[in-house]
Amino acid sequence: LADGPLHGKRIVVTSGPTHEPIDPVRYIANRSSGAQGKAIAAALRALGAEVVFVTGPADVAPPDGVEVVRVETAREMRAAVLAALPADAAVFAAAVADWRVVGASDSKIKKVAGALPTLAFEENPDILAEVSQMTEDRPGLVVGFAAETNDVIENATAKRTRKGCDWIVANDVSPATGIMGGSENAVTLISDTGAEAWPRMGKDAVARQLAARIADALV
Numbered sequence: 001l002a003d004g005p006l007h008g009k010r011i012v013v014t015s016g017p018t019h020e021p022i023d024p025v026r027y028i029a030n031r032s033s034g035a036q037g038k039a040i041a042a043a044l045r046a047l048g049a050e051v052v053f054v055t056g057p058a059d060v061a062p063p064d065g066v067e068v069v070r071v072e073t074a075r076e077m078r079a080a081v082l083a084a085l086p087a088d089a090a091v092f093a094a095a096v097a098d099w100r101v102v103g104a105s106d107s108k109i110k111k112v113a114g115a116l117p118t119l120a121f122e123e124n125p126d127i128l129a130e131v132s133q134m135t136e137d138r139p140g141l142v143v144g145f146a147a148e149t150n151d152v153i154e155n156a157t158a159k160r161t162r163k164g165c166d167w168i169v170a171n172d173v174s175p176a177t178g179i180m181g182g183s184e185n186a187v188t189l190i191s192d193t194g195a196e197a198w199p200r201m202g203k204d205a206v207a208r209q210l211a212a213r214i215a216d217a218l219v
């Protein structure tokens with residue numbers, strides 16, 4: 001590890017979903033196993049990086065050899081990411097909930113026959129956009145993900161510009177692809193030089209290829 005190309009580089013990786021409480025027993029969340037984020041953290045570590053792994057409640061355990069910060073909500077994830085900076089690079093693989101419930105209840109909301117609860121939402125912080133647009137301590141390389149179901153490259157290219165990140169790893173998560181929750185991924189890497197489609201491969205292989213590209217970019 002000490003002779004890996006990423007030795008001496010500090011990299012923050014977010015992974016998994018966030019859970020936004022409705023009450024102590026209920027929450028809203030995006031679907032995310034955390035498998036791709038885990039694989040990326042492991043691949044960066046294997047190349048010698050010091051990895052801070054900020055993870056929401058994922059299905060998979062964190063990889064070995066990384067500093068693990070466990071969070072539940074988007075606001076906690078944001079705080080953990082900011083606390084982990086400065087870093088040489090940041091990879092935002094988490095599926096952050098876009099909204100949180102306004103006035104989450106401290107006690108379990110009772111089920112009352114015939115009466116339905118109403119939920120109001122407010123926007124969560126966009127961690128990728130915030131870090132991408134930092135003027136001080138911005139990581140030299142900021143990588144975001146875009147899970148799309150249609151017009152993948154067009155939407156992801158627009159997302160890259162809107163958020164201000166350096167790279168977007170775009171993938172087609174239409175149900176027919178079987179990618180969501182599966183072991184394979186087919187991604188397109190979008191940077192300022194254009195879109196590069198990678199063949200469909202295992203999530204571990206995607207992670208190794210991405211880590212190698214990050215190593216090339218950070219030298």
Ligand code: C5P
Pocket residue numbers: 014074092093094095096097098124125126127128129143144145146147
């Ligand atoms: O806007 P959208 O959720 O599609 O963007 C996806 C990318 O932005 C991912 O890299 C995700 O980790 C990041 N993101 C974030 N904070 C949010 C929402 C998304 O960091 N609140």
